[in-house]
Amino acid sequence: MALFFVGGNWKCNGTKESIAKLVSELNSAKLESDVGCNSIYFLDVVVSPPFVYLDQVIGSISNGIEVSGQNSWIGKGGAFTGEISAEQLSDIGCKWVIHGHSERRHILGEANDFIGKKSAYALEKGLGVIACVGEKLEEREAGKTFDVVFEQLKAFAEAISGWDNVVIAYEPVWAIGTGKVATPQQAQEVHAAIRKWLTDNASTEVASKTRIIYGGSVNGANSSELAKQADIDGFLVGGASLKGAEFATIINSVTAKKVTV
């Protein structure tokens, strides 16, 4: 069975009105295959609105699309101003949460071990985790891409008890929001290395079952070529996920791949 995943990370964007419009576009989008599980493939489509709009989106989205939080706290709730717990995300109907996004790593200073612990807690509470990894431009130029990505993966591995319900998102920082998408070959090279890392550090079964998705300036024009790469199992999309029709094009570029798998 082929396994695919497409996430839309809306980041800190939107208003009640623009989000209602986006949800309505997604609900009526023609997805070329049913989203969900059938005998041929499994595709998850997940959108991640800002926290304050989660309830609105969960109450209005359809077309098989699930909802994710953009972050969650490291443990049980309590006196942690501004934080949201994994239990609260589950309570409101979220199925997923994003952890390790480069904007939280590099703007808010979240460290590898903190991110790993947050993911372990969220998994324990029944959420799926979209675990983001990726190198900065200077790290790539210094030939350290694999070192950085493997170190980030190791921190997840040391905290969690297994890779079930984890989707790994490879997002080179230099490609995020810059319009400078990784070439299909650059992305495939890192995805293949991540899969090998999973084989060596978890098991062959984990390596073949875990979805490894690409993020960084994905749009409706470049998604098909990226999706054709053997180890690209979908996308985590930022800017282009704010446009319903374009996000549907991206989803359909991944479902098109299933036919050839």
Ligand SMILES: O=C[C@H](O)COP(=O)(O)O
């Ligand atoms: O989470 C999504 C990534 O940060 C990619 O964002 P982008 O598609 O706007 O480059």
